Amino acid sequence: MPSRASFDEQQEIQQIIGAMPSRIWYRGILIVLAVIACLLVIAHFVRYPDVIEVPVILVAENPSVEMVSEVDAVLETILFTEGAKVKKNEIVAVFSSSVNPEDISYLELFLQGLESITEPAEMASAVFPAGLQLGHLQGESGHLEMLLKQFSDQYFSGFVGQQVAALKTDQSLVEKLNASLQQQLEKLEEEVGLAAKNYKDYQELFKEGAASEVEKDAAQTAWLGLQRLLESKRSEIIHNNLDYSQINNRIMMLQQADQTSWQENLRQIRKQCSVLSGQIEAWKNLYQLTAPMDGKLVFAERRSPGQYFTKGSAVFSIIPEGKAGQIIAIGKLSGAGTGKVEKDLKTFIRLTAFPYKEFGELIGKVGKIAEAPVVENGVTYNELTVELPDSLKTNFGRILNYRQNMPGLARVVTEDKSVLGRLFEVFYFKGKRI
Known part of the structure; x- marks a missing residue:
């Protein structure tokens, strides 16, 4: 009968201890509820923000x-x-090359002088400077030197001028010949008039029987002969005028061809000057730092x-004169949760060079998010700009010295929810899943 004895023993123990008073139960429940209420109140007031972290660098409007x-x-x-x-x-620094920088400067001045020339005579007198150490520019400079020499030889040779002078001499002879023919023509016209009158008189005399037919025919023959001679002189003048016109055309063609030739040569010279100037600029961009x-x-x-x-x-590096201007932070926004980042959101920046536990954080706001994404090394991101105070004053009251491209970590606060709200969200989403 061991089970019976055990039961009796338990009853005896309960009688000795006695039943727990109800007020103790009531007070215990109140204390538990009060603790729970306090925890809920604390959870309501304690905020826990959502943060998106973005690596950034600090730059200025007028950076170095x-x-x-x-x-x-x-x-x-x-x-x-x-x-x-x-x-x-x-010019701040020069790298060594096969080109002498002083010769380059001298050549630049020479090219500037050529570009300012407008008269052919000046261009024909231009002489390319000798003894320049131009390295790989020697080919183009040699071509320019050859063009200048050709232009000078053409201009000063006088071959076209000699041809034009000879043709103008021929024109002068034709003019003199025509002047002589014109005088002869005027006299012949008078003689023809007299011969015609003489022939007319002989006709009247022949009718009256005062002159023979032979005399009449002789007068007619003389008149007709003078007319033929007059027409011949007129033909000579016309022929000479044609010769004069042809000579004049030849002169114009020679002068036009000569002008076209030297204009083309001048154009080639100017073109070569541009080519050489371009090569000089290319050399300067490579071997000179300005x-x-x-x-x-x-x-x-x-x-x-x-x-x-x-x-x-x-x-x-060149640090610009005056203030650097407004300082901003630029970062690459990518990854999960970045869609919640919007303009004007509060942002805390921890600079690598200034430990945030000692110096604090810079407080700024999101200024701009680039609409067009950029793909770099297979990663897609949008450029993020964070606006900062000019003084770079942290939340610890420390003012930091600005250095170009200082790296840091931007912590963008997207939502600032209470712990209680987050607990409700957890239960809410679990309920949704069920």
Whole structure:
């Protein structure tokens, strides 16, 4: 009967302890409910934001410009020291090449002089400078030198001028011959008039019987002979006029051909000047580094003549004069959740160079999201712009010094929900799935 004894023992124990008072149960339930209520209130007021993280770099409206080598070459000359102020388009550094920079400058001045020439005589007098060290530009410069010599030879040879002078001499002779013929023509016209009158008189005399028929015929023959001679002289004048016109046409054709020839040669010279100028500019772009704007010269590391640079290597930077302008952060927005990023959303930026636990975060807002996506290395992204305060003051009250292209991490706050709201969302979505 062990089970019976066990049951009796339990009853005895319950009698000794006694039943728990109901008020203790009531107070316990109230305490639990109060704790739950406090937790709910705390969960309502405690905010937990949704954050999208985007790597960014800081840039300015007037950023510094980095100048890189466009060719694999040795640095030959640096014309300014670090920290020097330079003007726009001033030559800062020159790389070594087969071309002498001083000869290039001299050739540029010569080409500018040729381009300003308008008269053929000036162009014919131009002489290409000798002894220039032009390296790979020698071919085009030699062609220009040949064109100048051809133009000069053509202009000063005088061959066309001699032909024109000879033809004008022929014209002068024709004019003199026509003048003589004209005088003869005037006299013949008088003689023809007299011969006609004489013939008419003999006709009257012959009718009256005062002159013989032989005399009448002789007078007629003399009159007709003078008429033939008169017509012959007139034909000579017409023929001479035709000769004069033909000579004049030949002169005009020679002069026009000569003008066309030297105009074509002049055009070829100007064209070659343009070709050579283009090659000079190409050489300068490769072997000379010029300041793109007014500013201060800065070297990323020590620079000296004799250093070898590969194409794309940074040589120096130019920091613009005055303030850098408004500072912004630029990043590549991609990945999950980025569709929630909108303009004017609050953004916190942690700069790599300034640990945020010590310096704090920069507070800005989303300024612009590029509408057109960009594909780079198989990744599609939209450019994100974050507007920042000019002073770069953090939420710790620290003011940071701006450096171009400082990297950092932008944390865009898309939603700022309470913990309670997020718990309700979890249960809501679970209920939807069921």
